[in-house]
Amino acid sequence: MGHSTPALFLAQPGQRLAYRFCLQWIGGNILGFLISLYWLEVGERAALQGLEGAIGGTVIGLAQWLVLRRWCPQAGWWILSSTLCWTVLGASKLGALGWVVPQTHSDLLRLFYGLVDGMKMGAILGVGQWLVLRQCFADAKVWICVSVLAWAIALGSGWVIGGWLHTITGLFLGEVIGLALVWLLMALMTGVGLAQLLRDAAIK
Structure with a gap:
């Protein structure tokens, strides 16, 4: 299957476009997470299952697609991939982790489970998204x-910081801020990865 290089990318300086894309990607992910909170309530793993995963995955997938569609003509499948992957996550023992707060208050356990569960979640989402990206980028593998690294680092860090904020303020809002940080860190790292795919495609 052929891979198309977006003409828009070739028409702009690579470094400037990489920054622009990353900012749009970060903004899209954060906005998607905040909008999803209209339908989803941040909570424990058991409270966020398949239906919640489907709702959250659709909102996030749509927000990501709005950014990605300019660079990948087949990006429409991204929304379906996101919905399916998050539904699977929600229906599994992992849960819809993008909206889950761990029960433990131990920093070490939050970090450990954040890293481990983040790797598992990143693998599931990564495979689903790769099936879309490979249609546009030869190096999409x-x-x-x-995805694995981004979600592991983001989830581990966000859960720990969310726990700190909850303890310091006594407000559950601290946990929500921690999850927002998860999405911010994930978007930053995956945004850099996507920007590199775009630059490599332009060079080739």
Whole structure:
């Protein structure tokens, strides 16, 4: 299957476009997470299952698609991939982790389970998204590794910081801010990965 390089990318300086894309990607992910809170309530793993995963995955997938569609003509499948992957996550023992707060208050356990569960979640999402990205980018196979690392680091860090904020303020809002940080860190790292795929495609 052929891979198309977006003409828009070739028409702009690579470094400037990489920054622009990353900012749009980060903004899209954060906005998607905040909008999803209209339908979803941040809570424990058991409270966020398949239906909640489907709702959250659709909102996030749509927000990501609005950014990605300019660079990948087949990006329409991204929404379906996101919905299916998050539904699977929600229906599994992992849960819809993008909206889950761990029960433990131990920093070490939050970090450990955040890293481990983040890797599992990143692998599931990464494979689903790779099936879309490979239609546009020849080197898309690296995306799975990017997704695994991004979600592991983001979930572990966000859960720990959310726990700190909850303890310091006594407000559950601290946990929500921690999850917002998860999405911010994930978007930053995956945004860099996607920007690199775009630059590599332009060079080739």
